[in-house]
């Protein structure tokens with residue numbers, strides 16, 4: 064064979080081998096493992112992972128050690144305790160949500176919002192969730208008492224709160240939010256804990272996290288242990304006796320409006336005598352202040368020197384140096400005492416704005432955070448829903 068031919072043959076062979084090696088199915092190859100030097104070992108978390116992987120209940124101590132005991136921290140968003148935010152995982156994306164026992168929609172800031180409304184917020188991106196299932200044609204639209212509101216579309220996903228996971232939870236994606244929510248950049252959405260009857264999703268109402276979690280909870284309850292100027296907790300499925308003192312007083316709940324609605328038994332201002340009177344009220348963790356009948360509000364501020372209704376502020380104000388009396392609110396025979404200092408809500412101009420205001424126009428009273436943070440509160444979602452209150 065001529066050398067030229069040999070060279071050509073060799074070249075063709077070399078090329079064909081090279082080409083083949085590019086396309087051949089490689090039988091095996093090894094990759095060098097590189098240790099993650101930044102990883103900090105966490106034994107309990109590693110141990111808990113095994114239970115979570117196979118969705119098995121983990122031992123109590125391990126649950127407590129790893130924040131999986133159904134307890135979630137509720138952190139005040141500012142120096143006035145105007146709202147409390149809790150970390151919620153949506154298929155691994157963690158957002159700070161406001162737990163609201165006065166509404167029943169779980170909605171989040173999302174990538175579907177105009178960028179101007181997303182600014183400053185932690186955003187949920189459904190495209191990054193492997194368990195996300197869009198509910199085609201479903202919408203939601205909610206308006207709150209302070210005229211704030213939001214609306215959008217819906218899907219379902221896996222939602223985890225304090226180690227309690229729920230699959231198929233309706234997550235309401237905001238496509239529009241009001242200016243109050245845009246400017247509240249710590250708040251990335253709400254988790255409704257009122258009754259599912261007032262969920263706003265159409266064409267089919269959706270269930271709240273609590274309703275979906277109930278069957279997996281040891282007891283169909285959640286508790287609120289909110290604190291004054293400090294983080295507190297919501298617990299799901301258990302009543303932690305270390306968090307309250309004395310006996311729990313239970314009172315019946317009417318669910319016809321979809322709220323945790325009950326009848327208060329009266330009030331006392333400071334060391335004054337208790338006035339028996341039926342007060343139709345709701346327990347609302349999503350409302351900051353206490354809204355009461357005018358008779359109670361005027362009786363209270365009569366005991367605060369320099370207090371007056373300031374129409375320019377839309378409520379009662381008083382000199383910030385004023386000493387505020389305690390407010391006692393009756394629930395059955397139980398006397399819930401709200402410390403006076405909790406009722407100095409915030410400086411407003413040269414005066415301070417009261418944490419107790421009139422319920423005029425609402426149609427019922429609202430026992431909001433100023434009240435709830437003075438108590439340990441049990442939201443009992445059993446077949447006969449009831450509210451429990453205890454001192455702490």
Ligand SMILES: O=C(c1ccc(-c2ccco2)nc1O)N(Cc1ccccn1)C1CC1
Nearest residue numbers: 165166167206207208209261263347350425
């Ligand atoms: O903001 C709400 C509120 C919550 C949920 C709903 C709603 C409509 C449809 C489904 O839920 N509508 C509200 O209005 N407050 C508190 C409040 C504060 C001040 C004045 C009026 N009210 C409801 C719980 C009482």
